[in-house]
Amino acid sequence: MKKKPVSVKGQDKNLRVKSFEEVVLGFSEAEVLEEASRCIQCKEAKCIPGCPVGIDIKTFIKRLTLKDYAGAYSTIREKNNFPSICGRVCPAEYQCRRACVFTKKGEPFASQDAINIHFLERFAGDYGAKNKIIVKADSNNKLSKFKVAIVGSGPAGLCCAGELARGGVKVVVFEGLHKTGGVLRYGIPPFRLPRNILDFEIDSLKELGVEIRPNYIIGKAKTVDELFAEGYSAIFLGLGAGIPSFMGIPGENLCNIYSANEFLTRVNLMSAHKFPEYHTPVNIGKHVVVIGGGNTAMDAARVAIRLQNMNGIISDTTIAYRRTEIEMPARRLEIEHAKEEGVKFQMLVKPEEFIGDDNGFVTKMRASRCELGEPDASGRRRPVIIPGSNFEIDCDIAVVAVGLGANKILTSVTPRIVTDKYGDVQVNPETMETSVKGVFAGGDIVGGEGTVIEAMGMAKKAAVSIIDYLYYRWPDP
Amino acid sequence: MKILNKEILADSQGISIVKITLLSPDIASKAKAGQFVVLMVTEEGERIPLTIVNADIKEGAIVLITQTAGFTTKQLANVKKGDTLYSLVGPLGHPTEIKKYGKVILVGGGVGIAEIYPVAKAMKAAGNFVTTIIGSRAKELLILESELKQVSDGLIVMTDDGSYGRKGFVTEALKELLEKESYDQAYAVGPIPMMRAVSVVTKNFSVPTLVSLNALMVDGTGMCGCCRVTVAGKVKFSCVDGPEFEAGEVDWIELLKRNSIYSDKEKHICRLNNL
Numbered sequence: 001m002k003k004k005p006v007s008v009k010g011q012d013k014n015l016r017v018k019s020f021e022e023v024v025l026g027f028s029e030a031e032v033l034e035e036a037s038r039c040i041q042c043k044e045a046k047c048i049p050g051c052p053v054g055i056d057i058k059t060f061i062k063r064l065t066l067k068d069y070a071g072a073y074s075t076i077r078e079k080n081n082f083p084s085i086c087g088r089v090c091p092a093e094y095q096c097r098r099a100c101v102f103t104k105k106g107e108p109f110a111s112q113d114a115i116n117i118h119f120l121e122r123f124a125g126d127y128g129a130k131n132k133i134i135v136k137a138d139s140n141n142k143l144s145k146f147k148v149a150i151v152g153s154g155p156a157g158l159c160c161a162g163e164l165a166r167g168g169v170k171v172v173v174f175e176g177l178h179k180t181g182g183v184l185r186y187g188i189p190p191f192r193l194p195r196n197i198l199d200f201e202i203d204s205l206k207e208l209g210v211e212i213r214p215n216y217i218i219g220k221a222k223t224v225d226e227l228f229a230e231g232y233s234a235i236f237l238g239l240g241a242g243i244p245s246f247m248g249i250p251g252e253n254l255c256n257i258y259s260a261n262e263f264l265t266r267v268n269l270m271s272a273h274k275f276p277e278y279h280t281p282v283n284i285g286k287h288v289v290v291i292g293g294g295n296t297a298m299d300a301a302r303v304a305i306r307l308q309n310m311n312g313i314i315s316d317t318t319i320a321y322r323r324t325e326i327e328m329p330a331r332r333l334e335i336e337h338a339k340e341e342g343v344k345f346q347m348l349v350k351p352e353e354f355i356g357d358d359n360g361f362v363t364k365m366r367a368s369r370c371e372l373g374e375p376d377a378s379g380r381r382r383p384v385i386i387p388g389s390n391f392e393i394d395c396d397i398a399v400v401a402v403g404l405g406a407n408k409i410l411t412s413v414t415p416r417i418v419t420d421k422y423g424d425v426q427v428n429p430e431t432m433e434t435s436v437k438g439v440f441a442g443g444d445i446v447g448g449e450g451t452v453i454e455a456m457g458m459a460k461k462a463a464v465s466i467i468d469y470l471y472y473r474w475p476d477p
Numbered sequence: 478m479k480i481l482n483k484e485i486l487a488d489s490q491g492i493s494i495v496k497i498t499l500l501s502p503d504i505a506s507k508a509k510a511g512q513f514v515v516l517m518v519t520e521e522g523e524r525i526p527l528t529i530v531n532a533d534i535k536e537g538a539i540v541l542i543t544q545t546a547g548f549t550t551k552q553l554a555n556v557k558k559g560d561t562l563y564s565l566v567g568p569l570g571h572p573t574e575i576k577k578y579g580k581v582i583l584v585g586g587g588v589g590i591a592e593i594y595p596v597a598k599a600m601k602a603a604g605n606f607v608t609t610i611i612g613s614r615a616k617e618l619l620i621l622e623s624e625l626k627q628v629s630d631g632l633i634v635m636t637d638d639g640s641y642g643r644k645g646f647v648t649e650a651l652k653e654l655l656e657k658e659s660y661d662q663a664y665a666v667g668p669i670p671m672m673r674a675v676s677v678v679t680k681n682f683s684v685p686t687l688v689s690l691n692a693l694m695v696d697g698t699g700m701c702g703c704c705r706v707t708v709a710g711k712v713k714f715s716c717v718d719g720p721e722f723e724a725g726e727v728d729w730i731e732l733l734k735r736n737s738i739y740s741d742k743e744k745h746i747c748r749l750n751n752l
Contacts, residue, residue, distance in 0.1 A: 176698050178517060178524075178564035186700075215566040217698065221503045244702045246712060253705055253712065253731055255738045262701035270523065270695070276749055279548055280523040280695070281742040360734030407699055409717065 005112060006035040008119050013340045017309040020190045020273065023337055024088070027116075032123045036064040039115050042101050047117060050099025052457035055079045057096055057117055064120060073128035076121060077135050080456065081162035082155075082201045084129055085184065087122025088193050090453045091295075091331045109332060129200045137208045138168040146470050149174060149232040151218045151410065154182020156443025157238030158205060159456040163463030164236075165208040169470070172232075174216045179269060182240055184452070186269040187261070189299050191306075192334075219410035224417070224439060233474055234438045234466045237417075237425060238459060241444035242407020246400055247291070251354030254362040256283050260292065260300045260401035267303050273310065284311050285397030289365055291351055292401030293321035293328035298335060300399040301343045315342050318393065320349040322370055322383040346393070348372070350385055354398060365395040406445060432462035433469075440466055478562045481538055485554075489617035494544045494588055495554045496530075502537030504529070504567045510595040511573030511689065511721055514541070515697035517564040518552045525549045526694045526716070528592040528666075529568060539567075542591035542620070547743045551752040569697045570720045573599065573687070579661040581605045582654065582684070583629075584647050584675050586612050586667025590621050592689055593666050594628075600664075601628040608660070609633070610650045612667075616641035648674045655682040663687070665724065669733050676724030686724040690715045693736055706732050 009025045010016075016023050027035060045058040056075050063072040076083045090096075096117045097103065097110035104111060127133075146169050150157045153175040161171045179185050180202050184193060206212065218224065227235055244259035246252050258266075263282065266272040270280035288304040290297050301319050308315040319338065321328060324347045328335060339345070348370040355364040369389035372381035406423030418426045418435035425434055425441040432440045442458030444450055482498040504514060508529045515524050531540035545551045556562070573596050581600045585593035590611045601607045607628065612635035613619040619634065619641060626632050633650045634642025643650065648671070654660075655678065663686040665675040672688045679686040692704035692715040699717035706713055707728035713719065 176566065177696060178566070215564050216503075217566060217569070220568055221507055221566075243699050243714070243717075246702070246705075248712075253707060253735065255735055259702040262695060262703045265695055265701050271521070275742065276746040278521045279519075279552075279746060281739045281746075283738065283742075359737075360731065407717075409698060 003034075003038045005038065005114075005116060006031045008116065010337070016191065017306055017315070017341050019310075020306065022194045023191050024333075026126065027119050027123050032064055032120060033067070035116050036061050036120055039065075040101065046099040046101060047096040047115070050096040051079075052095065052451075052453045053079045053460055055096075055121070060124060061115070061117070061120060064124065069124060069127045070131070070133055072124040073133055074135075076124055077128070079460075081159050081205075082456070083121050083125030084197045085125075085155075085193060085201055086453055086456070087118050087120075087125050088197070089184075089188060089451075090118050090121075091451055092118035093332050095453070108326065126197075129197070134204070134207065135166065137166050141168075143168040143467065143470060144170065146170065146233045146474070147172065147231055148466060149218070149227045149235045150238060151235065152176075152182060152238035152240055152443070153180040153212060154238055154240045154443060154455065155184060155452040156240075156455040156459040157182065157236065158202065159459035160236045160238060160442065160463045160466075161210045162205050162208065163460055164466060165205065165210045167463070167467050169467070170209065172211045172213060174218050175212065175214045176217045177269065178214050180212055180214060182238075186265040187296065187299065189264065189268050189303055191302070192299070217409065219413050224410070224414045224436070228438070234440065234469055236459070236462055236466065237410065237434070237439065237441040237445055238443045238455070239407055239410060239425075239441075239445040241404035242409075243405040244400070245403045245405055247351060247402060249351055249353055251356060251362065252400070254354050254356040255360045256285065256362050256396060257354060257398040257400065260290075260296045260399050261404070263300050263399045264296070264303060267307070273307055282307070283397060284308060284313065285395075286313055286316060287394040288317040288397045288399065289393060289395040290317065290319045290399045290401060291321075292403075293319070293323065293330060294401060294403075295330045295334055297321070297399075297401035298330045298338050300401050301338055302334075302341060304397065304399065305341050305343055316344075317342070318344040318346055320346045320351060320365075320367065320393075322348065322350045323372065323380060324348060327380045348383060350383060352390070354395070355392075362395055362398055364392050365398060366390060366392050404444070431465040432458055433465060438469065478565045480556055480558055480560045480562070481536075483556060483558050486542065486620045487618045490614065492545055492618060493554050494542065494618065494620055497541045497543070497553070497556065498538050499541065499562065499565065500537055501539055501565055504565070505532040505537050505539050506534050508532035508539060508568040509572035510575060510599040512568035512570050513697070513720060514539070514565055514567030515569060515694065516562050516566075518549060518556065518562055520563050522552070522563060523549050524564075524695055524697065526569070526691075526697055528595075528689065530591045530594055542588060544588035548746045548750065548752060551747065566697070570716060573664070573721060575599045575603050577604045579605065580659070581607050582651070582660045582663045583607065583609045584611075584651055584663065584665040584667070585609070586647055586671040587614070587618070588620070589665075589667030589671070590619075590625070593664060594621050594624060596664055597625055598628045606630050608654065610635065610647045610654070612636065612647035614638065646674070647671065648678050651675060652678050655679070655684065660684050663724075669729060669736065672724060673729040676727070676729075680725045687721045688724040688727065689720045690722060690727070690732065691736070692720075692732060693738065706735075
């Protein structure tokens with residue numbers, strides 16, 4: 001008889017809404033052994049191609065069953081620099097777990113029965129961190145003479161930096177903000193990715209010899225050409241998805257209407273939830289409406305409901321989404337957690353207008369109800385407005401989480417780097433090289449809003465190409 | 478990020494205007510008139526934008542001038558020579574388009590005078606005939622008069638209380654001047670009501686007018702949208718699309734309201750810290 005999956009323990013829902021402590025507690029050793037033993041070690045393991053970076057999942061799970069935790073950690077680290085991060089933020093139900101033999105073919109996301117690969121990865125990653133298992137850099141003489149600049153310290157930049165440093169290349173990471181991590185720091189809240197985990201993973205890069213220069217914007221303080229002139233042999237652009245999109249509806253610039261990026265940055269990066277100890281403010285409302293259905297929307301809603309609970313406000317946070325729960329791009333776990341924490345969901349809702357008071361602060365949102373029509377280009381059924389279905393909802397804080405566009409600070413001053421009509425950098429998908437020789441790119445800047453692990457997958461591919469470039473194409477000085 | 482020098486330019490009526498010289502060779506070598514930096518005073522601090530008033534490539538230094546308004550500017554007024562700021566990034570935003578327009582008129586109000594200075598200097602260097610109008614509440618709060626005199630063909634000083642120069646608002650002098658002579662380009666920085674009033678005056682004389690907006694910002698690189706403003710009916714981000722826009726196209730009322738989003742919290746944190 002097939003064994004039941006081990007369910008992961010979470011922090012009590014009444015307590016966790018009053019803090020930013022991590023929600024998912026992870027597996028204990030006993031739980032890891034039980035869950036790992038459910039893996040039937042398929043001859044042809046489908047989960048491995050389901051992973052964007054191709055972690056040898058079968059082997060690392062096998063090693064866990066043998067209590068060879070260090071071995072499991074090393075197996076993962078061969079393909080993934082940041083197992084503690086990915087074990088927490090990967091949408092495994094769309095990736096490795098969906099490919100697991102326990103998920104029926106054609107399901108939109110993983111079955112409950114699929115092996116909890118991500119929680120096993122998290123355990124192995126945390127084991128490696130706790131026991132300070134160091135993966136050493138290659139002392140590759142041929143590569144050690146090269147210096148590579150990485151622009152952006154988000155998932156793509158950090159991953160590429162790690163890969164190159166391990167190959168023996170000297171790496172300098174330029175970050176625009178004052179802290180490292182990109183979206184891992186300003187976007188993903190600490191209750192999903194504790195800051196000590198993030199700091200550990202970044203520190204492990206520094207131990208590999210990676211130099212990080214915060215407060216530095218390439219395209220402003222220095223250009224791509226100047227980097228080359230200073231002796232960098234190649235450049236990797238991990239600029240991320242920059243500019244938050246708005247809906248373009250009336251009243252969207254009223255006070256207390258935030259982009260998800262702004263709302264999350266104020267809290268996650270600037271610690272606005274600790275105002276006035278920290279000096280960046282954020283306003284907290286009685287009726288928060290978050291618009292969108294992705295992970296960012298879930299994060300914003302869960303941050304908002306914490307701010308309400310921590311400030312003695314009866315929580316009222318609503319996610320308004322124009323399709324239904326099935327079409328939501330968010331991780332299933334995040335949707336579940338948001339619900340547990342008291343976030344309300346209004347499906348099939350299309351915002352039409354924000355209404356404000358005399359001082360310019362938002363008070364209400366007017367919206368229409370929708371029904372699902374024919375599938376659109378993405379294959380998801382298109383929301384169609386039901387005529388006359390207009391309604392109003394109280395709203396004194398709104399957070400718009402409907403996507404991001406490309407940040408053009410660097411590309412606008414470097415026209416040789418070819419971009420598409422959205423401003424995304426065009427790359428050769430095989431090598432991740434841009435139209436400029438020696439300049440590579442990966443992550444959200446080359447294609448919309450992906451996930452952390454997809455960005456890392458592209459960064460790894462780029463790192464392989466960069467090493468190849470340095471070996472075979474770089475003109476010997 | 479080290480503070481090389483700090484000078485109190487004015488301290489009166491509960492307002493101080495402080496000039497800070499910072500070591501930052503990379504920013505100094507790239508800064509152009511009209512650009513700004515984003516800084517944090519301490520690790521707990523907020524990120525605030527400030528215009529780069531001067532850049533000295535040889536010394537690797539930039540000059541910022543700030544007036545005490547909210548918590549962070551008050552904190553900044555208390556830094557000492559030799560201190561180090563927690564963070565400093567720049568130069569951000571588009572530089573002012575400097576070219577030979579012909580006759581250029583610059584209008585600065587309050588600490589906005591500091592922000593028109595680099596533009597006046599660059600406009601003069603580009604061969605323009607430069608007239609500058611500066612105004613403050615009172616004589617004690619007037620800054621950079623002699624510096625601006627050096628880079629202007631004409632300088633008019635206005636004070637609200639008449640304690641120096643002429644009594645009245647900068648817009649009065651502007652209107653009189655435009656009635657007498659024609660100008661090709663205007664540039665104004667100051668409090669929102671002043672910039673708005675300037676835009677009304679120059680519109681009547683069909684003088685194109687750039688203003689540098691002081692919208693609230695967080696990252697200053699286009700990532701958050703905190704600084705969004707409506708210009709000619711379109712949403713723009715001050716940080717990456719600006720900070721300069723055509724004055725007549727700015728939705729001033731919206732900007733004024735958006736800049737007061739955190740007034741209550743600002744008062745609270747100042748009170749808590751006796752600032």
